[in-house]
Amino acid sequence: MxxxxxxxxxxxxxxxxxxxxxxxxxxxxxxxxxxxxxxxxxxxxxxxxxxxxxxxxxxxxxxxxxxxxxxxxxxxxxxxxxxxxxxxxxxxxxxxxxxxxxxxxxxxxxxxxxxxxxxxxxxxxxxxxxxxTQLCSPNENISLQIEYVPLTKVLAASGDDSLVSLSEKIAAAGEQQNEDIESKLAMSDFYGVYFVDPQLKFVLEDDFSLEDVVQLFSWSRKSPLRLNFTLAQLPPKEDEDRQEVLEDMPQLDMERQQEKVEKEEKLIKEKSVGINEGGKNNIGRGGGDEGAVQKTGEEKKND
Missing domain, CATH: 3.30.40.10 (Zinc/RING finger domain, C3HC4 (zinc finger))
Known part of the structure; x- marks a missing residue:
């Protein structure tokens, strides 16, 4: 067209x-x-x-x-x-x-x-x-800044009257996913990626090109073109047994590995601290009067 x-x-x-x-x-x-x-x-x-x-x-x-x-x-x-x-x-x-x-x-x-x-x-x-400065040619390279926005924030910003319509739009467009972002995110197949306008009022159509977005939001070229995207669960297929998934932003693979290593190190530190505290408590209990009485009893048995 x-x-x-x-x-x-x-x-x-x-x-x-x-x-x-x-x-x-x-x-x-x-x-x-x-x-x-x-x-x-x-x-x-x-x-x-x-x-x-x-x-x-x-x-x-x-x-x-x-x-x-x-x-x-x-x-x-x-x-x-x-x-x-x-x-x-x-x-x-x-x-x-x-x-x-x-x-x-x-x-x-x-x-x-x-x-x-x-x-x-x-x-x-x-x-x-x-x-x-507010237009671009189809072959022009532009600088992008893509930021994740939680779905709850998008729904809250769009107002009470548009909550249902926004949810329906997201569900209806569930089959048209953004492969570029999904390929970079370690995310479940149950989620879809959807771009929203800077004011978080509506979901951008799937057939929008970057040229359309530049003209629509009057990009001034003084800073990278800022795009917001959110994640929403795709509607379940027929006879699909799906478990509940927490609505949180999927992490990049490298970030997930780093987070896993940090959690393991934290658990090791907690265990070592617990062992040290347990040893100190045993020493404290052994150094009291009860420890002395027990030691005396053991010595009597040895005698």
């Missing part, structure tokens, strides 16, 4: 499309009077036309003022780029080509490009580069 089909499936295409050019918004602006949105170039072309409705909103026909008719809508344009990332890359390539032509003309001694035009292109390029 491509970006356009995804936007249609979500019912958001009309909210990110310019009604003048019938294409996705580019350099989106919003009218201050009626809050309708258009491409900046499309709106300027409409305002400069000689028609009777040139000073009216192209959509609702409300009369526009003479000053501060529109304002740039960076939030809306950011939403468009997130929903249709292909548009962002096309815009970025277009800006790069324009900048290349501008630099080539300046090197040839051409003075056709004015300062205002150059500044406008620089501002547009900066805006695109700023948005590019």
């Amino acid at each position: 491509n970006s356009r089909e995804q936007a249609k499936a979500l019912g958001l295409e009309e909210h990110i499309t310019c009604s003048l050019c019938q294409d996705y918004l580019s350099d989106a602006v919003t009218l201050t009077g009626c809050l309708h949105f258009f491409c900046r170039s499309c709106l300027l072309q409409h305002l400069s036309s000689a028609g009777p409705d040139s000073r009216r909103c192209p959509k609702c026909k409300i009369e526009l003022g003479s000053e501060h008719i529109y304002k740039r809508d960076l939030r809306l344009q950011e939403l468009v780029y997130k929903l249709v990332p292909d548009l962002f890359w096309r815009q970025l390539r277009r800006v790069a080509r324009r900048q290349h032509r501008s630099s080539r003309d300046s090197n040839n001694g051409s003075s056709t490009t004015t300062v205002s035009f150059s500044e406008r292109r620089i501002q547009q390029r900066r805006m695109l580069l700023q948005l590019s």
Whole structure:
């Protein structure tokens, strides 16, 4: 499913499309009077036309003022780029080509490009580069920080009303496990791995890619992309005799071996301390009056 089909499936295409050019918004602006949105170039072309409705909103026909008719809508344009990332890359390539032509003309001694035009292109390029930090290409390598969150904490954070739905989601997706994490964890086959959003409100869909997660949570690249995952018991199969398993995070193999060694050393120390304390107690009892009486009795028997 491509970006356009995804936007249609979500019912958001009309909210990110310019009604003048019938294409996705580019350099989106919003009218201050009626809050309708258009491409900046499309709106300027409409305002400069000689028609009777040139000073009216192209959509609702409300009369526009003479000053501060529109304002740039960076939030809306950011939403468009997130929903249709292909548009962002096309815009970025277009800006790069324009900048290349501008630099080539300046090197040839051409003075056709004015300062205002150059500044406008620089501002547009900066805006695109700023948005590019929240997008990623399919082949890009990104830094990840994966953290385990107990299932009880996830259920508590999602609220009382969503406890049942969250549990059902986890159970329904039990067959689709994350093999990368499960292969690194010494865990039972009764568990499944599920990624959750940073606020622990919902479980991420199994068909989400890292590209979708980056766009969804606006990763800024200032630190590794943080992902949370939880573990939940898979629903039992038919005629399966399953014992109760403690809901605790499975340990890595090396950590489990280290923990086992530490427990054995602790038991050895406890046993040695117990033996020493027992010997001291026997010596104490033997050094008292009762010990002396017993010793006297034994000496009498020997006599």
